[in-house]
Amino acid sequence: MLQQTTVSTVMPRFHAWMGRFPTISDLAEAEEQEVLAAWEGLGYYSRARRLHAAARTVMERHGGDIPVEESDLLSLPGIGAYTAAAIRAFAYDQHAVVLDTNIIRVLARWGNMSDPIDTALGKNNLAAIAASFFPRTECRAMASALMDLGATICKSGDPDCTSCPLQKTCRVSEPKKLPKKSSRSVTTKLVEHRAWFWKANRLYLEQSQGPRWRGLWILPELGNAQSSGRILPEITYPITRYRVKMKVHRVVGKIPALLKGFTVDELVALPMPSPFRKVIVNLASGS
Numbered sequence: 048m049l050q051q052t053t054v055s056t057v058m059p060r061f062h063a064w065m066g067r068f069p070t071i072s073d074l075a076e077a078e079e080q081e082v083l084a085a086w087e088g089l090g091y092y093s094r095a096r097r098l099h100a101a102a103r104t105v106m107e108r109h110g111g112d113i114p115v116e117e118s119d120l121l122s123l124p125g126i127g128a129y130t131a132a133a134i135r136a137f138a139y140d141q142h143a144v145v146l147d148t149n150i151i152r153v154l155a156r157w158g159n160m161s162d163p164i165d166t167a168l169g170k171n172n173l174a175a176i177a178a179s180f181f182p183r184t185e186c187r188a189m190a191s192a193l194m195d196l197g198a199t200i201c202k203s204g205d206p207d208c209t210s211c212p213l214q215k216t217c218r219v220s221e222p223k224k225l226p227k228k229s230s231r232s233v234t235t236k237l238v239e240h241r242a243w244f245w246k247a248n249r250l251y252l253e254q255s256q257g258p259r260w261r262g263l264w265i266l267p268e269l270g271n272a273q274s275s276g277r278i279l280p281e282i283t284y285p286i287t288r289y290r291v292k293m294k295v296h297r298v299v300g301k302i303p304a305l306l307k308g309f310t311v312d313e314l315v316a317l318p319m320p321s322p323f324r325k326v327i328v329n330l331a332s333g334s
């Protein structure tokens with residue numbers, strides 16, 4: 048249910064982003080700040096940056112056409128083995144082994160793989176099973192069929208084996224237990240303290256230089272700033288394997304020179320990560 052909610056929330060935003068940059072050249076010509084501002088709410092801003100960089104590379108090196116060769120695709124920013132295979136299979140119907148979550152589940156069950164799929168042995172076994180499935184031609188049809196099978200019949204949890212076209216050859220004994228994984232990610236709780244510099248109807252922000260939010264405007268870390276002792280309403284947000292509680296402190300004293308002040312109207316168009324947007328929208332209206 049959570050995944051469905053996330054997809055139904057994210058997809059309209061992604062379509063809106065695509066509508067803003069409908070062609071590769073539109074995206075390549077846009078300024079990074081514009082691309083990041085439009086990406087707000089989609090998370091993982093590094094993806095927007097890489098898409099932007101990839102569009103520029105496609106324009107510069109490939110005349111605006113997404114390349115078909117695997118080595119050319121892998122040289123584009125943000126394109127890894129899975130995406131390159133998906134582009135080759137779905138866009139060009141070239142031979143490529145596409146392994147997304149649904150396909151991995153189908154193949155691991157079909158082969159009754161006892162090795163965890165995130166180990167070297169498991170990956171090798173999975174690659175061997177996949178190689179036997181993906182034909183030299185019509186990879187697009189095979190990838191689509193396996194994806195659909197994983198999404199509708201060989202579902203996570205309890206598969207509907209009686210409706211499965213692979214039932215006669217499937218070797219699975221306990222499908223609910225497959226695929227196995229060796230590592231289970233653990234969520235770590237973090238608390239961060241941010242400073243709220245508000246003066247003359249302006250909120251003072253810093254432009255992040257960090258890898259995750261580079262170029263976006265955020266509340267600065269509290270650091271040595273002198274808190275007024277008043278902590279503003281806090282929010283909690285997830286980021287990769289962390290669950291972060293953001294506590295915002297109203298600060299008194301000199302505003303650091305590296306910060307820049309914005310009026311409430313100016314904040315609207317400023318690219319910023321959505322957890323900061325939520326805090327700032329709530330608090331700026333009451334400041």
Ligand code: SF4
Pocket residue numbers: 153156157200201202206207208211212213214217218219222
């Ligand atoms: S028979 Fe069952 S476990 Fe095997 S591939 Fe089909 S749905 Fe999955």
